[in-house]
Amino acid sequence: MTDHATFSADGKDLTFPVVEAAEGNDGYDISSLLKETGNVTLDVGFVNTASCESDITYIDGDQGILRYRGYPIEQLAEKSSFVEVCYLLIYGELPSENELEEFEAKIRRHTMLHEDLKAFFNGFPRDAHPMPVLSSAVSALGTFYQDLDPFDPEQVENSTIRLLAKLPTIAAYAHKKSLGQPFLYPDNSLTLTENFLRMTFGFPAEPYELDPEIVKALDQLFILHADHEQNCSTSTVRLVGSSQATLYNSISAGIHALSGPLHGGANQAVLEMLTKIKNAEYDTDTFMKKVKDKEDGVKLMGFGHRVYKSYDPRAAIVKETAHTVLEKMGSDELMEIAMKLEEIALADDYFVERKLYPNVDFYTGLIYTAMGFQPKMFTVLFAIGRLPGWIAQWREMINDPKTKIGRPRQIYTGYTERDYVALDQR
Structure with missing residues (x-):
C-alpha cells in the first residue's frame, strides 16, 4: 500500500x-x-x-474477531475474571498476582455509597427506569468526591476505582428501589460480581446463598460487554471528555447513550420478540417467512451487527452460557424458540446473504431472565460490563496529545439569508 x-x-x-x-x-x-x-x-x-487512534480494542467484523489489548475474547471469557479484564483494559497489561490482589482490595474498600447519596434514590418514583437513575447517581458522585482534575493522575485513579466499586452498588439500589425493597450494605468479603448479586437479590433478614455457576455466568457476560471499540456510548464518553469534562460526567453521558434501544436495549427487544412468537398462533418457520416477506410489525431482533459481518464471537460464548444457566434453572420454551430461529437463519440463503448472524444480544436476555433480572435491568447490566471500557477510552483520550475538543461539521441545507417579518405581517 x-x-x-x-x-x-x-x-x-x-x-x-x-x-x-x-x-x-x-x-x-x-x-x-x-x-x-x-x-x-x-x-x-x-x-x-x-475519530481517533486507539490501542485498546481490535475488531475484525468480517472474520468475527474481538480482542482486548491483543487478547482474544474467547480466551478472556474462558480463563479470566471481570476484575482482571477491568485491569487489562484500563492499564494495558494483564496484572501480576500481587497487582490483581491490590486492585481488588482497592475496589472492595470503595463499594459503599455515602449515606447522603443513598437518600438521593428517594427523589425518584418507584417505577422510574433504572438507567436514568444510574446516570444521575454517577453524575452526583462528582459532587461527593470533588478531586476531579482530569490531568491529575492520582485524582483520575481515585475516580476510576470509585466508579468500578460503586456502579454495581448504585445499580443494585436502583433495582431495589423499583421493588420497594430495603438496600443492603456491600459485603467486602465477596468479589465484585458476587457482591452485586447479593445486593440485588438478597434481603437483610436472611443470608443470601450464591450459586457459583450463576456468578461465573454473569462475570463472563460482564467480560463480553467490557469494551467494543468506538460504538455510540464509547464515542459519547470520548466526545464529552474531549471538553475536559470529568470522568463522572463523561460516564454519565455514556450511560444515557447506552439507554437507547438501538444500542443497549437490543436484548430486551429479543426477549419481547421471542415472547410474541410463543404467544402467537404460528410457529418459528411461519415467523421467519413473515420476516422475509417484510410484513408490517414483524422484525427479526438479535441478528446482524453494524460491525460483524460473520458470527459475532461473543454470541457463540453466550449461547453456551445460556445452555448452562437454563439447564440449571429448568427447560425454557423461549430458549427452544431462539435455537430454532438461529437454525433457520443459518440454513437460509436469505439471511446468510444478508449476513444476518446471531449477535451477542440474542441470548443474553434469556440468561438475565433466568437469573431473575427484570427486562428493564438488562441495559443496566450492560452498563456495568461496559464501564471499564469507557474508563479506559476516556483515560486514553485525555492523555492523548492529539486530542481536540470534538466538534463535527455539518452540511447546511436550510434557508439562505432572509429578512425578519414583523408579527402583524405574517
Whole structure:
C-alpha cells in the first residue's frame, strides 16, 4: 500500500498521508481538507470515519474477531475474571498476582455509597427506569468526591476505582428501589460480581446463598460487554471528555447513550420478540417467512451487527452460557424458540446473504431472565460490563496529545439569508 492518497477537487490535487494500523483498516488523515478546499466530508453515522487512534480494542467484523489489548475474547471469557479484564483494559497489561490482589482490595474498600447519596434514590418514583437513575447517581458522585482534575493522575485513579466499586452498588439500589425493597450494605468479603448479586437479590433478614455457576455466568457476560471499540456510548464518553469534562460526567453521558434501544436495549427487544412468537398462533418457520416477506410489525431482533459481518464471537460464548444457566434453572420454551430461529437463519440463503448472524444480544436476555433480572435491568447490566471500557477510552483520550475538543461539521441545507417579518405581517 502507498503511504498516501490523492484527492482531486476543483482542478487541484491534494495528498493525504496514510495512518497505518497495527492490524485492520489503515486510515487517511484528511484533517487538512477544509483548509485546502473549503469543503468538508459527509459520512452519516461515521460509517467510514475514524475519530481517533486507539490501542485498546481490535475488531475484525468480517472474520468475527474481538480482542482486548491483543487478547482474544474467547480466551478472556474462558480463563479470566471481570476484575482482571477491568485491569487489562484500563492499564494495558494483564496484572501480576500481587497487582490483581491490590486492585481488588482497592475496589472492595470503595463499594459503599455515602449515606447522603443513598437518600438521593428517594427523589425518584418507584417505577422510574433504572438507567436514568444510574446516570444521575454517577453524575452526583462528582459532587461527593470533588478531586476531579482530569490531568491529575492520582485524582483520575481515585475516580476510576470509585466508579468500578460503586456502579454495581448504585445499580443494585436502583433495582431495589423499583421493588420497594430495603438496600443492603456491600459485603467486602465477596468479589465484585458476587457482591452485586447479593445486593440485588438478597434481603437483610436472611443470608443470601450464591450459586457459583450463576456468578461465573454473569462475570463472563460482564467480560463480553467490557469494551467494543468506538460504538455510540464509547464515542459519547470520548466526545464529552474531549471538553475536559470529568470522568463522572463523561460516564454519565455514556450511560444515557447506552439507554437507547438501538444500542443497549437490543436484548430486551429479543426477549419481547421471542415472547410474541410463543404467544402467537404460528410457529418459528411461519415467523421467519413473515420476516422475509417484510410484513408490517414483524422484525427479526438479535441478528446482524453494524460491525460483524460473520458470527459475532461473543454470541457463540453466550449461547453456551445460556445452555448452562437454563439447564440449571429448568427447560425454557423461549430458549427452544431462539435455537430454532438461529437454525433457520443459518440454513437460509436469505439471511446468510444478508449476513444476518446471531449477535451477542440474542441470548443474553434469556440468561438475565433466568437469573431473575427484570427486562428493564438488562441495559443496566450492560452498563456495568461496559464501564471499564469507557474508563479506559476516556483515560486514553485525555492523555492523548492529539486530542481536540470534538466538534463535527455539518452540511447546511436550510434557508439562505432572509429578512425578519414583523408579527402583524405574517
